[in-house]
Amino acid sequence: MRNLLIFIVFVSLFSCADHSKSKALRTYTLQGNAIGTTYSIKFLSNKNIAAEKAIDSLIKAVNRSTSQYIPTSDISKINAGDSTLTIDHYFEDVFLTSKRISKETDGFFDPTVGILVNTWGFGPKKTSTIPDSTTIKELLKFVGFKKVTLIDGHIIKKHPSITFDFNAVGKGYLVDVISNYFETKNIENYMVEIGGEIRARGHNGKEKPWTIAIENPNFDGSRSIAVTIQLKNESIASSGNYRKFKLDENGHRFVHTINPKTGFATASNLLSASVFGAINCADTDAYATAFMAMGLEKTKTFLTEHPELKVFLIFNNEKGELETFQNFE
Numbered sequence: 001m002r003n004l005l006i007f008i009v010f011v012s013l014f015s016c017a018d019h020s021k022s023k024a025l026r027t028y029t030l031q032g033n034a035i036g037t038t039y040s041i042k043f044l045s046n047k048n049i050a051a052e053k054a055i056d057s058l059i060k061a062v063n064r065s066t067s068q069y070i071p072t073s074d075i076s077k078i079n080a081g082d083s084t085l086t087i088d089h090y091f092e093d094v095f096l097t098s099k100r101i102s103k104e105t106d107g108f109f110d111p112t113v114g115i116l117v118n119t120w121g122f123g124p125k126k127t128s129t130i131p132d133s134t135t136i137k138e139l140l141k142f143v144g145f146k147k148v149t150l151i152d153g154h155i156i157k158k159h160p161s162i163t164f165d166f167n168a169v170g171k172g173y174l175v176d177v178i179s180n181y182f183e184t185k186n187i188e189n190y191m192v193e194i195g196g197e198i199r200a201r202g203h204n205g206k207e208k209p210w211t212i213a214i215e216n217p218n219f220d221g222s223r224s225i226a227v228t229i230q231l232k233n234e235s236i237a238s239s240g241n242y243r244k245f246k247l248d249e250n251g252h253r254f255v256h257t258i259n260p261k262t263g264f265a266t267a268s269n270l271l272s273a274s275v276f277g278a279i280n281c282a283d284t285d286a287y288a289t290a291f292m293a294m295g296l297e298k299t300k301t302f303l304t305e306h307p308e309l310k311v312f313l314i315f316n317n318e319k320g321e322l323e324t325f326q327n328f329e
Contacts, residue, residue: 114163172285
């Protein structure tokens with residue numbers, strides 16, 4: 001999956017809650033594995049809630065619907081050409097979110113890049129082969145969200161080779177699903193993190209906003225903090241190309257963010273894009289991916305039309321030096 005675990009919730013936030021200040025609210029912490037990555041969840045409650053079992057069921061349900069790493073999932077069946085399958089509400093949610101953001105970003109976000117992702121070796125089937133321009137040109141015929149439709153619960157593809165890949169929105173969507181579960185239980189203070197994508201509401205056990213750190217793009221594998229952000233009933237997601245990539249025999253770097261316009265896995269001048277705001281985490285997840293393909297200037301233009309989005313961008317300037325851009329205080 002294209003996202004990096006670049007968010008670190010400060011260790012102090014994982015300490016025991018001060019019950020005198022939190023009005024008898026107890027802080028619960030859940031950690032585990034989900035959709036090929038890890039999750040960390042914290043929530044405050046004054047009553048016992050069997051959240052772990054419910055969350056495990058939600059993870060399995062979303063996987064059965066949208067995970068291309070499971071051969072029997074709905075997305076795997078649809079990718080294999082099953083046009084009779086009636087999708088569930090999870091698949092429909094992801095599909096409609098993807099359709100909306102694909103339109104907003106003029107196709108820079110497009111989950112129909114699945115066939116390209118697989119060809120470049122960033123999908124379920126790994127390969128070291130670097131596709132040539134002729135191959136890419138042919139595969140682009142099977143890319144484009146306008147080539148798929150949802151009719152009466154069925155996904156209709158204009159060509160059977162069109163392949164969905166929801167990895168660029170899936171973690172954020174699962175964050176939303178779990179967050180919505182907490183809201184049905186009237187939990188007003190929680191933080192759900194899956195593979196670096198986060199949605200937070202209310203405050204932590206110390207009655208402070210949930211504080212998130214964004215890392216620098218260190219190529220040597222070390223970790224350092226670029227900026228910290230306090231989430232106030234917001235979601236945040238990130239995409240980066242500085243850790244997950246492949247090299248050809250000449251040392252040319254190919255990144256895992258596929259540009260739906262060109263079909264190539266060539267990096268823009270952005271090294272990482274972190275997007276946050278008072279919107280669903282699935283949306284921030286998708287926008288972060290789109291911005292990586294857009295590059296800095298197109299992203300800045302897009303942001304002027306979407307003031308609800310706040311970003312922290314790390315990019316290479318014309319001299320090859322690292323710079324940052326942010327549109328928040």
